[in-house]
Amino acid sequence: MKKLLFFTFLMLFGWIAQAQDRIVTGTVTASEDGAPIPGVTVVVKGSNTGTNTDAKGTYRLTLPANGTTLVFSAVGFGRKEEEINGRTTIDVVLQSSVESLNEVVVTAQGIERDTRSLGYATQNVNGSALAQRSEPNVLNTLQGKVAGVNITSSSGAPGASTNINIRGITSFNGSNQPLVVVDGIIFNNDVDNSQNTLFGSQPSSRLADISPESIESINVLKGPAASVLYGSRASAGVIVITTKSGKGLNGKTEVTFNSSVNWQNVAYLPKLQNQYGQGTQNNYVNNSTNSWGPAFGTPGFETVQNFRGETVPYRAYPNNIRDFYKTGTMFQNALNIAGGDQNNNFAATISSTIQNGVVRESDFDRHSVQVGGNSKLKNGIKLGGTITYVKSAQKNTLMGNGGSAFGQITRIPRSYDLVNTPYLDPLTGEDFYFVNGQNHPLWSIQNTFFNSNVDRVFGNLSVGYDITNWLNVSYRVTADTYTDNRKQIQRVGAARAPQGQIDEDLRFRSELNGDLLINAKKNDLFVQGLNANLLLGQNLNQRSYRESGVISESLAIPGFDNVGVGSVFTKSYASTNRRRLVGHYGQLSLDYKSYLFLELSGRVDQSSTLPKEQNAYFYPSAALSFVPLEAFNVKTEAVSYLKVRGNIARVGRDADPYRLQSFFTSATFGNNVADITFPLNVGGTSLPGFQPDGRIGSTNLKPEFVNSFEVGLNVGFFNNRLGVDFTYFNTRSTSQIFNVAISNSSGYDTRTTNIGEMQNKGIELQLSATPIRTSSFKWDVLLNFTRIRNKVVAISEGVNNSNITGDSFSGIAPSIAVGYPYGVIIGTANARTESGELLVNPNTGLFVPGIAGQVISNPQKDWVAGLTNNFSYKGFTLSALVDVNKGGQLYSFSQVDMRNAGQTEITGVDRNQPRILPGVILNADGTTRPNNIQISAQSYWQSLGGLASQGAVFDATAYRLREVALNYALPSSLLSRTPFGNISIGVSGRNLWMYAPGFPSDPEINTQGAGNIQGLDLNGIPTTRNYGVNLRVTF
Amino acid sequence: MACSVVALSSCSDYLDINQNPNNPITVPPATLLPSGLAGSAFSNANDLNRFASVIMSVTAGANGSPVTWDRYNTDGSDFGNQWRFEIYGGALINYQKLIEVAQTSNSNAYVGIAKIMKAYTFSIATDVWGDVPYSQALQGDANTQPRLDTQKEIYLGDNAKGIQSLFDLVKEGLADLEKTSSTTPGSDDIVYGGTIENWKKAGNTLLLKLALQISSVEPAKAKSIIDEVIQGNDFITTNAQNLAVNFGSQVGSQSPIYTYTYNSSFSTDQLISTRFVTLLQGLKDPRLPLFVTRPTGNYVTIDNGFAGTPPQAANRSMFSSYVTGENGEGPVRLITNWQRAFILAESAIRLGTAGDAQKLYEEGIRTSMASAGISDADISAYFTANPTVVTLAGSNEEKIKQIITQKYISLYGNGLEQWNDWRRTGYPTLAQHQNAVGVDGTRPVRARYIDQEIARNPNFPNNILQNVRVWWDVN
Structure with missing residues (x-):
C-alpha cells in the first residue's frame, strides 16, 4: 500500500508541475559501488515539482520558474541538495545513510517521510542488518540495534517467543508489545499461551512467521506521537516492516536465491563441581537429587549401589548435563523473483526454514509463499495487493519446575551418568529414574511435548484514485488470519499425568481492517513556501479469536497420540472473543521552506469493549521539527546538520472484550497437588458445576491513556560522518484498566477498574560515525544507548501492590508496587535488623523465617546499549555487534x-x-x-x-558479543560473463561470547515468554550459541 | 464490516458485540450446589489435610512440603491456593451466590443447605487461621478489604458489630430447610442425593461439633447448644447419614486424597507414619489393615521427621481405599456418625450433657469399625478381647483422653478434625517429631496468614507465627 501512496504522491507532484521549458536530466549513483539507484525522489526545493529515477538511476525533470535547487532522497540513502545554477545535467552520488539524519522512512499508515520533517524519533534498520545473522527470529535480530527498545528472548528453544517493549512498560494490564505492521497489514504477534505458563511449553510470538531474509527494512515508531494514526493499539509503539518487493527494478526481472546453514550449541551452562557425588550429609543416598554425598575417592566408595540395585562406579561425570544437549541445525532457503516497473510490478517469494534445536526432539519449521504486485490501470485507478501463506510448525518439550525435563536437569547428581544410564523400561515404555514420581529427562523430552501447527494467510488489497491534482482517495483492506492447531502430549507414565494426558486445542485468530485515506495537498498556502498536506482517514477494525479443545486422560493405547484414545475426557471447551473498533483520524502537516515542520494529528476511536454510552475517545498530538542551519543559511564544516524537535501526544486505549460484567465459569478446584474439573462424574452421572469467576467486572470502564512529551536533537558533524541523535521522553500512563488484586476473603481475586498512574522517563542516544572512509575501505560505528526509568506512581486507594495478571507461584508474585518499577517480584525477604543485618536463629545458626510481602526482585534493566562496527573492504564486509544489558534482576x-x-x-x-x-x-x-x-x-x-x-x-547484567557476520561479494568483473548479477558468501555467528558477573549462567532467559511477566527463570531451556555459513545469488 | 462510510448510523450496532458468549451471567442453583460441596471437600481434604495429617503423625513426609511440615515448618506461602480458590474464592463464594440465586426463586432447600455448608466451611477457616474475615467477607466489590472478626466473634456472634454467630447461621439454614421449596436438589446434591431430612441431621450435628470446639473456653454456651440439639433429637445416628462428599472414579472427578495419594506428581510426598501404625498395632485395632495399604505384605512406613532415604514409592504404605475410595470415589467424610458419638461422649463427661459416655464411646468405636468394613461379630470379638480399650476408666481427664484417642483413629483421613481435637484437648498424646524446627520446636497450632492476604488487605497482621494459639485453644 505504501508503494501505492508513494506513487500517488509522485503523481501529485508531477501533475501540479506547470509547463516550463527548462529541463534537467541526470543519473543518481551510490557512493559505495557506483551502481545506479532506482526510485530516488528528486524534488525541486520549495516546490512540489518532482520525479523519481528509473531502473538506470536516471531522471528527467521539468523545472518551475523559481526552481533553484534539487533535493535527492531515497530510502536507505542520505539526502542531498544540489544547486542548479543553470545546469541541464546534474549527476549525483548518494551515500548510503550512516544514520538516519536525512533519509526517507516509512511512518504511520505507510506514509513515507523525510526524517528531517519528523518531530519525533524513529529508527530505521535496513534488512541487510537483519538477514544472514544465524537467527530465524526477526525480533531477536533487532536486539542491540535500536535505541529505546528492550528485547528479551525467552529461551533457546526453537520458535520460543521474544518479548519486546518500546520505551518501557506503559500499561498495567494491556499488552505492552508494540503493534506490528507488515506491508500495511496489522500483523498479529500474540503468544496465546494456552497452558499454565508455569508448566508447559513456550509457544511462539507470531512474528516468528516472518523470515528475517524477506525484510527490506524495519522502522521503529517509538512514541505516541509517531504512532497516533494507528490508534489505540499503537500506544506501545509500532514496528513497521517492509518486505522486499519488485519496486524500483523498472523493467528488469531479478531472481535472488538465499541459502544458509547454521549450527547451534547450548551456551553458558553454569560451572559445576566434580568432587562430590550423589547423597546428603556426606552419605551416599541413591535416590537423592543432591550432590552432598561423599567425596569421590573416599575409601569404601569406589562403587555404590544405584537405585535399581546395580553396582556402579562412584565417580564424577563432568559433562553429564552438557551431553544432554545436542548440536542443533538450521537450514534457511529463500527464492525471490521480482520485476516490473514503477506502475506495474510484481514480486514472489518462497522461503523455508528448518530448525532442529539443541534439545532433542525440538524443532521449528517455517515455509512461506508470498506474491504481490501493483498496477496502474488505463483509467487511472491504481491497484495493489499482496498475499502470503505461511505454514509454521513447532515442537518443544514441556518446561517447569515439576514433572518436566528441565525441572529435573538442574537436580542431576554429579555422579549420575545421565545420558548413558538405561532409562527405558522395554516392557511398559515407562522410565527408570532415581527420583520417585519424576521422569528421566530424556524420557520427558521424548514423551511430554507440545506441538503447534500454524497455517496463516495474510494480505492486502488497495485501490487508489486521483480525483484532482491535489486530492487523492484510496481504500485499503487488510486481513491476517491463522489457525493454530496445538497438541500437548503427556504419555502414560508422565510425572504430571501418570495415566497420560492429551490436550487437543484449536485456535483461530483473524483481524480485518478497512482504511479509507483521503489526502489533500496545497502548496504556498497563505504564504510563499508554506506547503500543507491534509490526511483524513477512517479505520474499521475487527478482531476475532476462537478456541476449542478437549483434554483426554487415562490413555488406553500408550504411544498413540490421539485424543480419542483417552478413556476420560476431563475437559472440553469452546470460546469466542470478538472486538470491533471504528476510528476516524486526521493529520495536518505543514512544511515551511523545508526547515520548519509542524504536524497536528488527532484520532477518535469508538470501541466495542467499552460501555456503550462512553465508548468514544479522542486523542491528539502535535510535533514540531526545526532545522536551524537551513533556516539561517549557516553552514560550517564542523556542524553539518542540526535539527531540534519536540512533540506532545496522548494515546487512548480500550479494554479487552467482556471486561464490563462479572460472570460465572465452569468450576474447577485444586492445584497441582490434586484437582477436579466440572462436569464432575459422580456415580455415573455427569454433573455440571459453575462458580463465580474470580474477577469482578465494571460497567463504568473508561479508556486508559498514555500522555507523553519528547524532545530531541539530531546533529551531524564533519559532513555527517559523525551523527548524534538524542531523545528525552517522558510518558505518563493514567486511568489504567487493570484487574486489581483484592482481598480473597471478598470471595473474588481481582476487580477490573480504572486506576493508577505509571511513569516512564528515558533517554535514547544514537551515535553514528564513519571514522575511516577511503575508496576501498570503510569503517562505520553505530552505538545505541537506552536508559528508561519506570515507576508505578499510584495504584488505588489503600492498595500498595497488586499482582500482574498471569500465572505465578505462591510467594513469587510478579506485581505492580507503588514507588517501584513495573513487574517487581513480591515474595519473602530475609528478616533483618533495623540496621539491615541478617537475623540468625540462635538455636540453629540458620536465618530466622523471612518476611512475606516484600519487593525482592526488579527485572527492569538500568540501561541497555548496543555497539555495531561495520568494516567493508572491497567485496568484504565485516559486522560485529556487542551489547550490554546492565542491571535488572533475574529470579532463578x-x-x-x-x-x-x-x-x-x-x-x-x-x-x-x-x-x-x-x-x-x-x-x-x-x-x-x-x-x-x-x-x-x-x-x-x-x-x-x-x-x-x-x-x-x-x-542479570550481561555483556555479550551478540553477532558477527562476515560476507564476501564476488567482484562484478568476475560475474560479467555469467548469468549472475551478484554472488556473495558469508559466515555468521550469534551469541558467541558472554560475560555475566552476577549470574552463573546466561541471564537472558524468561520462562514465561513474551508478555508482562518478566525476569523469571522457572527451570527454563538455556540459551544457544549459533554459527553458520550463507550464500546469496542474484541473476 | 457492516459499518461503512456511508452508513455510519449503523455503527452503534456494529459495535454492540460485547456480550460475553462464553460465560453466563447467572446460573441455576443446581449448578452451584455440586461445585460448592466439592469446594468444601477440597477445603478439608486437599493440601490442608496433607498438612494436618503430617503434623498429627498420621502420615510422614518423604518429599516436598510434607517434609517441611513434618519439621513443624510452615509459612505464608503454604495454603494460599486453599484460602483463595477452595475456601473463600471456592466453596464460600459459591454458597453466597447460591443463597442469593436460590432466594430469588424461593428454592429454600438450596438456601438451607448453602447456609449450613457456609457455616461449616467458615469453621475450617477460623479453626485453621484464627481470626479471619467473616461478617464482611464475600461481599465482592462492596468490601474489597474486609476486616478480621475474632474467632470468638465468629463462633459467638456480636450483634453490635453485625456479626452473626456460626450457630445462628446453621440454625437459619435449618429453618430454611423447614420451608417449602420451589425446587429441590437431586443428583446435584453429591452428599445426600437430595434427601433434605439428612441435611437437617447434618446441620444439627454440625452444631454439636461447633459447640464442642468452644467447650473449653465457653462451656456454658457449648452446653446450651448441645442440650438444645439433644432435645431436638434430629442428628446423625447412622453411618449412611454421614455428611460425606462423593466423588467419581474418573480422572478429574476424583477425591483429592485419592489424587494426591495415587495420581499426581505429589503422590510420593507422603506415606503413612510409623507412629500411626504402631499406635494401632498396640491397640490390636482391626481397622489397621483396612486403613493402611501393604503393597509388600508388610507395613512400609517412616517415622515423622525422618531424614534418611525413604522407601521405594511402590512399596509404601498409603491411605487405603477406605479413605480414597476404590478409584477415587472417596467419599470425603466431613462429619460422621462416630464423630457425633464421640462428641456426645466427651460432652457428657466435660459438660454434663445428657447421654451415657461409655455407651456413646462404644458406639463411636463400633460405628467407625463398621464403616471400615468390619463385621459386627468381629467388632464384638474385639470388644471382648480388649476390654481396657473399649471401657472408659479413671478420671474425667483420662476418660477424655481415651475418647479422643479413639476419635483420632476414627477420624483417619480427616487431618483437620484430628488437629482440632488435639489442639483443643492435647490428645492423643503425640511425641515430638524428629528434626523438629518450627518457630520454637513446638507443633504448629495454627497456619500462618497467607502472603497474598497480607499483601492485599492491610487488616491482616504480618507477624503471627504458627506457635500462637487460636482463641478456643486454651489447653
Whole structure:
C-alpha cells in the first residue's frame, strides 16, 4: 500500500508541475559501488515539482520558474541538495545513510517521510542488518540495534517467543508489545499461551512467521506521537516492516536465491563441581537429587549401589548435563523473483526454514509463499495487493519446575551418568529414574511435548484514485488470519499425568481492517513556501479469536497420540472473543521552506469493549521539527546538520472484550497437588458445576491513556560522518484498566477498574560515525544507548501492590508496587535488623523465617546499549555487534536448585570446612551479637534460600558479543560473463561470547515468554550459541 | 464490516458485540450446589489435610512440603491456593451466590443447605487461621478489604458489630430447610442425593461439633447448644447419614486424597507414619489393615521427621481405599456418625450433657469399625478381647483422653478434625517429631496468614507465627 501512496504522491507532484521549458536530466549513483539507484525522489526545493529515477538511476525533470535547487532522497540513502545554477545535467552520488539524519522512512499508515520533517524519533534498520545473522527470529535480530527498545528472548528453544517493549512498560494490564505492521497489514504477534505458563511449553510470538531474509527494512515508531494514526493499539509503539518487493527494478526481472546453514550449541551452562557425588550429609543416598554425598575417592566408595540395585562406579561425570544437549541445525532457503516497473510490478517469494534445536526432539519449521504486485490501470485507478501463506510448525518439550525435563536437569547428581544410564523400561515404555514420581529427562523430552501447527494467510488489497491534482482517495483492506492447531502430549507414565494426558486445542485468530485515506495537498498556502498536506482517514477494525479443545486422560493405547484414545475426557471447551473498533483520524502537516515542520494529528476511536454510552475517545498530538542551519543559511564544516524537535501526544486505549460484567465459569478446584474439573462424574452421572469467576467486572470502564512529551536533537558533524541523535521522553500512563488484586476473603481475586498512574522517563542516544572512509575501505560505528526509568506512581486507594495478571507461584508474585518499577517480584525477604543485618536463629545458626510481602526482585534493566562496527573492504564486509544489558534482576529456580543440590562449582570449594552465615543474633535485651554458630557447608548453601526466597534473586547484567557476520561479494568483473548479477558468501555467528558477573549462567532467559511477566527463570531451556555459513545469488 | 462510510448510523450496532458468549451471567442453583460441596471437600481434604495429617503423625513426609511440615515448618506461602480458590474464592463464594440465586426463586432447600455448608466451611477457616474475615467477607466489590472478626466473634456472634454467630447461621439454614421449596436438589446434591431430612441431621450435628470446639473456653454456651440439639433429637445416628462428599472414579472427578495419594506428581510426598501404625498395632485395632495399604505384605512406613532415604514409592504404605475410595470415589467424610458419638461422649463427661459416655464411646468405636468394613461379630470379638480399650476408666481427664484417642483413629483421613481435637484437648498424646524446627520446636497450632492476604488487605497482621494459639485453644 505504501508503494501505492508513494506513487500517488509522485503523481501529485508531477501533475501540479506547470509547463516550463527548462529541463534537467541526470543519473543518481551510490557512493559505495557506483551502481545506479532506482526510485530516488528528486524534488525541486520549495516546490512540489518532482520525479523519481528509473531502473538506470536516471531522471528527467521539468523545472518551475523559481526552481533553484534539487533535493535527492531515497530510502536507505542520505539526502542531498544540489544547486542548479543553470545546469541541464546534474549527476549525483548518494551515500548510503550512516544514520538516519536525512533519509526517507516509512511512518504511520505507510506514509513515507523525510526524517528531517519528523518531530519525533524513529529508527530505521535496513534488512541487510537483519538477514544472514544465524537467527530465524526477526525480533531477536533487532536486539542491540535500536535505541529505546528492550528485547528479551525467552529461551533457546526453537520458535520460543521474544518479548519486546518500546520505551518501557506503559500499561498495567494491556499488552505492552508494540503493534506490528507488515506491508500495511496489522500483523498479529500474540503468544496465546494456552497452558499454565508455569508448566508447559513456550509457544511462539507470531512474528516468528516472518523470515528475517524477506525484510527490506524495519522502522521503529517509538512514541505516541509517531504512532497516533494507528490508534489505540499503537500506544506501545509500532514496528513497521517492509518486505522486499519488485519496486524500483523498472523493467528488469531479478531472481535472488538465499541459502544458509547454521549450527547451534547450548551456551553458558553454569560451572559445576566434580568432587562430590550423589547423597546428603556426606552419605551416599541413591535416590537423592543432591550432590552432598561423599567425596569421590573416599575409601569404601569406589562403587555404590544405584537405585535399581546395580553396582556402579562412584565417580564424577563432568559433562553429564552438557551431553544432554545436542548440536542443533538450521537450514534457511529463500527464492525471490521480482520485476516490473514503477506502475506495474510484481514480486514472489518462497522461503523455508528448518530448525532442529539443541534439545532433542525440538524443532521449528517455517515455509512461506508470498506474491504481490501493483498496477496502474488505463483509467487511472491504481491497484495493489499482496498475499502470503505461511505454514509454521513447532515442537518443544514441556518446561517447569515439576514433572518436566528441565525441572529435573538442574537436580542431576554429579555422579549420575545421565545420558548413558538405561532409562527405558522395554516392557511398559515407562522410565527408570532415581527420583520417585519424576521422569528421566530424556524420557520427558521424548514423551511430554507440545506441538503447534500454524497455517496463516495474510494480505492486502488497495485501490487508489486521483480525483484532482491535489486530492487523492484510496481504500485499503487488510486481513491476517491463522489457525493454530496445538497438541500437548503427556504419555502414560508422565510425572504430571501418570495415566497420560492429551490436550487437543484449536485456535483461530483473524483481524480485518478497512482504511479509507483521503489526502489533500496545497502548496504556498497563505504564504510563499508554506506547503500543507491534509490526511483524513477512517479505520474499521475487527478482531476475532476462537478456541476449542478437549483434554483426554487415562490413555488406553500408550504411544498413540490421539485424543480419542483417552478413556476420560476431563475437559472440553469452546470460546469466542470478538472486538470491533471504528476510528476516524486526521493529520495536518505543514512544511515551511523545508526547515520548519509542524504536524497536528488527532484520532477518535469508538470501541466495542467499552460501555456503550462512553465508548468514544479522542486523542491528539502535535510535533514540531526545526532545522536551524537551513533556516539561517549557516553552514560550517564542523556542524553539518542540526535539527531540534519536540512533540506532545496522548494515546487512548480500550479494554479487552467482556471486561464490563462479572460472570460465572465452569468450576474447577485444586492445584497441582490434586484437582477436579466440572462436569464432575459422580456415580455415573455427569454433573455440571459453575462458580463465580474470580474477577469482578465494571460497567463504568473508561479508556486508559498514555500522555507523553519528547524532545530531541539530531546533529551531524564533519559532513555527517559523525551523527548524534538524542531523545528525552517522558510518558505518563493514567486511568489504567487493570484487574486489581483484592482481598480473597471478598470471595473474588481481582476487580477490573480504572486506576493508577505509571511513569516512564528515558533517554535514547544514537551515535553514528564513519571514522575511516577511503575508496576501498570503510569503517562505520553505530552505538545505541537506552536508559528508561519506570515507576508505578499510584495504584488505588489503600492498595500498595497488586499482582500482574498471569500465572505465578505462591510467594513469587510478579506485581505492580507503588514507588517501584513495573513487574517487581513480591515474595519473602530475609528478616533483618533495623540496621539491615541478617537475623540468625540462635538455636540453629540458620536465618530466622523471612518476611512475606516484600519487593525482592526488579527485572527492569538500568540501561541497555548496543555497539555495531561495520568494516567493508572491497567485496568484504565485516559486522560485529556487542551489547550490554546492565542491571535488572533475574529470579532463578535453576540456580537455586543447583546451589541447594550442591552442584555448582562454588559449593564444592572447601566443603569439609564449617561455615558461619553472615548475620547477627538477637540478644534478650534487644541488642545483637555477631553470629558465631558453625554449620556444615550443606546447611550453609541450602540456607541461602530455597525456591521461594530472596536467595533466588540474581543480578542479570550481561555483556555479550551478540553477532558477527562476515560476507564476501564476488567482484562484478568476475560475474560479467555469467548469468549472475551478484554472488556473495558469508559466515555468521550469534551469541558467541558472554560475560555475566552476577549470574552463573546466561541471564537472558524468561520462562514465561513474551508478555508482562518478566525476569523469571522457572527451570527454563538455556540459551544457544549459533554459527553458520550463507550464500546469496542474484541473476 | 457492516459499518461503512456511508452508513455510519449503523455503527452503534456494529459495535454492540460485547456480550460475553462464553460465560453466563447467572446460573441455576443446581449448578452451584455440586461445585460448592466439592469446594468444601477440597477445603478439608486437599493440601490442608496433607498438612494436618503430617503434623498429627498420621502420615510422614518423604518429599516436598510434607517434609517441611513434618519439621513443624510452615509459612505464608503454604495454603494460599486453599484460602483463595477452595475456601473463600471456592466453596464460600459459591454458597453466597447460591443463597442469593436460590432466594430469588424461593428454592429454600438450596438456601438451607448453602447456609449450613457456609457455616461449616467458615469453621475450617477460623479453626485453621484464627481470626479471619467473616461478617464482611464475600461481599465482592462492596468490601474489597474486609476486616478480621475474632474467632470468638465468629463462633459467638456480636450483634453490635453485625456479626452473626456460626450457630445462628446453621440454625437459619435449618429453618430454611423447614420451608417449602420451589425446587429441590437431586443428583446435584453429591452428599445426600437430595434427601433434605439428612441435611437437617447434618446441620444439627454440625452444631454439636461447633459447640464442642468452644467447650473449653465457653462451656456454658457449648452446653446450651448441645442440650438444645439433644432435645431436638434430629442428628446423625447412622453411618449412611454421614455428611460425606462423593466423588467419581474418573480422572478429574476424583477425591483429592485419592489424587494426591495415587495420581499426581505429589503422590510420593507422603506415606503413612510409623507412629500411626504402631499406635494401632498396640491397640490390636482391626481397622489397621483396612486403613493402611501393604503393597509388600508388610507395613512400609517412616517415622515423622525422618531424614534418611525413604522407601521405594511402590512399596509404601498409603491411605487405603477406605479413605480414597476404590478409584477415587472417596467419599470425603466431613462429619460422621462416630464423630457425633464421640462428641456426645466427651460432652457428657466435660459438660454434663445428657447421654451415657461409655455407651456413646462404644458406639463411636463400633460405628467407625463398621464403616471400615468390619463385621459386627468381629467388632464384638474385639470388644471382648480388649476390654481396657473399649471401657472408659479413671478420671474425667483420662476418660477424655481415651475418647479422643479413639476419635483420632476414627477420624483417619480427616487431618483437620484430628488437629482440632488435639489442639483443643492435647490428645492423643503425640511425641515430638524428629528434626523438629518450627518457630520454637513446638507443633504448629495454627497456619500462618497467607502472603497474598497480607499483601492485599492491610487488616491482616504480618507477624503471627504458627506457635500462637487460636482463641478456643486454651489447653
